[in-house]
Amino acid sequence: MGVTKSVRPGGKLRIVLLVICAYLLGGLIFSGLAFASEESELYLARGDKLYLDGKYAEARDQLAKAAELDPNNPEIWSLLGTTDLALKDYQAAKEAFTKTVALDPDYPRGKLYLGVANYFLGNYAEAEPLLKEAKAQAPNDGLAHYYLGLANAAMGHHKDALTNLESGMNLSPQFALGFKGYQEAVKSTKPEIRPYSFALTTGFEYDDNVKVLPDNTTVSGRSPNGMSLGQYKGHKADWRTPVILNANYEPLRTDQWTAGVRYYGYTGLNYRLSAFNIVDQFGELYVKYQLNRLTINPFYSFDYTWQGGVPFSMFNSVGMRFTLAETANLTGDLVYLYQNRDFKYFGSQTSNAPGSNAFNRTGYMNQVGLFQTLAGRLGSLRLGLFWQRELTDGINWTANWYRATIEGYLNLPWKILAYSYFEYARTVCSNRDSVAGIFRRDNYYQAIFQLRRPVTSWMNVIAGYNHISNPSNIQDYQYDRNIYQVLVMFYY
Numbered sequence: 001m002g003v004t005k006s007v008r009p010g011g012k013l014r015i016v017l018l019v020i021c022a023y024l025l026g027g028l029i030f031s032g033l034a035f036a037s038e039e040s041e042l043y044l045a046r047g048d049k050l051y052l053d054g055k056y057a058e059a060r061d062q063l064a065k066a067a068e069l070d071p072n073n074p075e076i077w078s079l080l081g082t083t084d085l086a087l088k089d090y091q092a093a094k095e096a097f098t099k100t101v102a103l104d105p106d107y108p109r110g111k112l113y114l115g116v117a118n119y120f121l122g123n124y125a126e127a128e129p130l131l132k133e134a135k136a137q138a139p140n141d142g143l144a145h146y147y148l149g150l151a152n153a154a155m156g157h158h159k160d161a162l163t164n165l166e167s168g169m170n171l172s173p174q175f176a177l178g179f180k181g182y183q184e185a186v187k188s189t190k191p192e193i194r195p196y197s198f199a200l201t202t203g204f205e206y207d208d209n210v211k212v213l214p215d216n217t218t219v220s221g222r223s224p225n226g227m228s229l230g231q232y233k234g235h236k237a238d239w240r241t242p243v244i245l246n247a248n249y250e251p252l253r254t255d256q257w258t259a260g261v262r263y264y265g266y267t268g269l270n271y272r273l274s275a276f277n278i279v280d281q282f283g284e285l286y287v288k289y290q291l292n293r294l295t296i297n298p299f300y301s302f303d304y305t306w307q308g309g310v311p312f313s314m315f316n317s318v319g320m321r322f323t324l325a326e327t328a329n330l331t332g333d334l335v336y337l338y339q340n341r342d343f344k345y346f347g348s349q350t351s352n353a354p355g356s357n358a359f360n361r362t363g364y365m366n367q368v369g370l371f372q373t374l375a376g377r378l379g380s381l382r383l384g385l386f387w388q389r390e391l392t393d394g395i396n397w398t399a400n401w402y403r404a405t406i407e408g409y410l411n412l413p414w415k416i417l418a419y420s421y422f423e424y425a426r427t428v429c430s431n432r433d434s435v436a437g438i439f440r441r442d443n444y445y446q447a448i449f450q451l452r453r454p455v456t457s458w459m460n461v462i463a464g465y466n467h468i469s470n471p472s473n474i475q476d477y478q479y480d481r482n483i484y485q486v487l488v489m490f491y492y
Contacts, residue, residue, distance in 0.1 A: 040069040044076065047083070056086045074103040074110065081113055085120075093117040111137065112144050119147060124154040125325035129292045135164075142172025146179050153186045157255045161186045195260075198247040203462070203487035205268075208237045210276045212479055240270040240277075242487070258288040275308040297321040311344040319367075333371040340364050341390070363392035379410040379418075399429040399440070414453070421448040433474055442472040450485075462487040 047062035063080040070076055081096030097114035100107050115130035131148035138144055145168030152161035165183045169176040243266070250260030264282040286299040303315040319337035326332055343361040369386030384405040392398050403425040410418040427442035450464035464485035472478045 040066040040073070040076065043069070044079065047079065051083055051086070056083055059083050060087065072103060074100045074107045077103070078107065078110060078113065081117065085113070085117065088120075090117050090120040094121060106137065109134065109138070109141070109143075112141070112147065115151065116147050119151055119154070121328075123328040124151055125293055125328050127151040128155055128157075132292070140171055142168045142170075142175060144168075145171060146175060149179070149186075150182060153182065158186055160255055195251055195253065196247070196249040197492065198245070199489055199491035201244040201246075201462070201487050201489040202242060203485065205240050205242055205486075206237070206484045207240060207270075207481070208483075209479060209481040210238045210240075210270055210273045211236045212481065236273075238270045238273045238276075240268050243267040243269070256290045258290075259286070261285050277308060279306040280304070293325040295321075295323040295325075297323065313344060314342045316340045316342075329375055331373045331375075333369070333373070335367075335369040335371070335386070337367040337369075338364065339367070341392075360393040361397050363390065363397070365390045377411075379408060382407040397429070398431050399427055402426045402428070417452040419448070419450040419452060422446065435476065436474045438473065440472065440474050440477065442470055442477055445469045452489075458491060460489040460491070462489060 043062045043066035047059045047066065050056075050059035050062060060080065060083045063076065063083055067073075067076045067080055077096045077100040081093045081100065084090070084093035084096055094114065094117040097110060097117055100110045101114055104110065111130045112134035115127045115134055118124075118127035118130065128148070128151040131144060131151050134141070135144040135148055145164045149161045149164035149168060152158070152164060162183065165179055165186065168179060169183075245263070245265040247263045248260060250258055252259035262284040264280075266278065266280040268278040270277055281304045282301065284299055284301040286297060289296045298320050299318070301317045301319075303313075303317070305312045305314075317337055317339040319335060322334045324332045341361070341363055365388055367386060367388035369384055371382060371384040373380060373382040375381075382405075384403070384407075386403050388401045388403070390397060390399050390401065403423060405421070405423045407421045408419070410420075412418055423444070423446040425442075425444040427440065427444065429440040432438060433440050446466070446468045448464065448466045450462055452460050452462045454460050462485065464483075464487065466481075466483040466485070468479075468481040468483075470477060470479050
């Protein structure tokens with residue numbers, strides 16, 4: 001361990017030891033500044049001596065007393081954080097260096113050491129931008145390059161990792177031996193190069209309300225020529241076979257840019273109520289740009305649905321997602337979506353004379369959503385709040401929607417993955433319902449529970465339950481629905 005002499009500025013010249021801590025993969029340097037009190041200097045000097053003697057716990061005690069006497073001195077916090085690093089108390093080191101940077105954002109190596117503490121805590125998303133700032137503040141500091149390279153590698157930015165590790169060795173060759181193994185590890189790492197994935201899911205479902213109608217609806221069925229068919233039949237339950245296809249292809253992947261296409265297809269084949277078979281085709285084109293901890297993600301999507309073998313709706317959407325990696329385990333998303341909505345089922349469109357159908361549901365929707373996702377070794381939890389405004393050319397459907405969602409995954413023993421989803425939505429229509437003559441108000445509830453377990457490296461089995469309830473102040477919109485699932489997923 002090297003020792004360097006320095007002169008502290010102040011009323012008199014003093015010789016103070018500067019410590020280079022070659023802990024683990026780098027060195028940490030003590031620099032000299034003026035102190036607020038002679039007593040705090042005394043504790044600092046004792047801490048320096050104990051540190052040099054390798055008595056890190058005793059050194060920390062002395063430096064902590066110095067910090068109590070002079071809490072606004074960034075140097076004391078920096079020296080205390082250095083000792084915490086030597087003791088491998090990375091959380092305490094992070095707190096100390098956070099105070100250092102808060103007191104003096106330009107303190108020499110303050111952001112470097114804070115980034116190092118975050119790196120050893122596994123907070124790579126926090127460490128990387130701090131180390132980038134440290135490198136920008138001191139471009140000739142080899143340690144900033146070294147540790148930034150390690151953070152780059154942990155974040156999967158292999159090209160940047162190799163560049164920074166190489167420049168670190170050129171700037172500070174005395175530390176090259178400690179970092180050489182990491183450089184070789186990055187070179188030998190073969191990141192996932194397969195740019196595509198897909199999954200096929202099928203099985204059996206029992207749905208006790210395929211028609212999504214109440215038992216005592218007042219609505220009459222109508223034929224394509226407009227003749228009344230009388231009240232809808234009460235029988236609503238059926239078995240069906242779902243066929244679900246998910247696919248993703250990303251031809252462009254760099255450390256900062258990703259571009260791809262995503263597809264989702266659902267076909268629900270009811271055994272008896274074939275008029276209510278659903279075919280849904282969804283596709284999305286997207287671009288992602290990584291700017292430090294922020295991901296900017298513009299997208300376009302379409303959603304084309306058929307029911308009973310005839311077109312039901314066609315939606316075209318454009319939007320933007322902003323995702324911020326707040327910590328290593330917490331991310332936040334802000335999403336905006338504009339959607340053009342074209343309904344095609346009988347009675348929903350404008351007739352041959354434009355504007356003559358008062359029930360035309362075609363229009364557009366604006367949606368804004370805010371989400372927080374917490375992820376860890378045991379699973380993940382995602383909370384969402386969003387508002388949407390649907391405007392239509394006809395009556396009945398112009399409304400505000402207020403939604404809250406909770407979604408979670410939990411890793412259980414025996415490789416079982418538990419999944420749950422809950423949603424509450426409040427519908428507040430802006431115009432009177434044409435039949436009931438009042439403003440529609442709905443409270444929508446949905447709860448999904450699934451257990452998933454891998455059978456092989458390419459197949460999962462899934463058991464699930466889905467409950468939906470829609471209380472409303474208008475009888476014809478009230479319904480309950482229960483869906484029971486046994487599914488098999490094949491994926492690659």
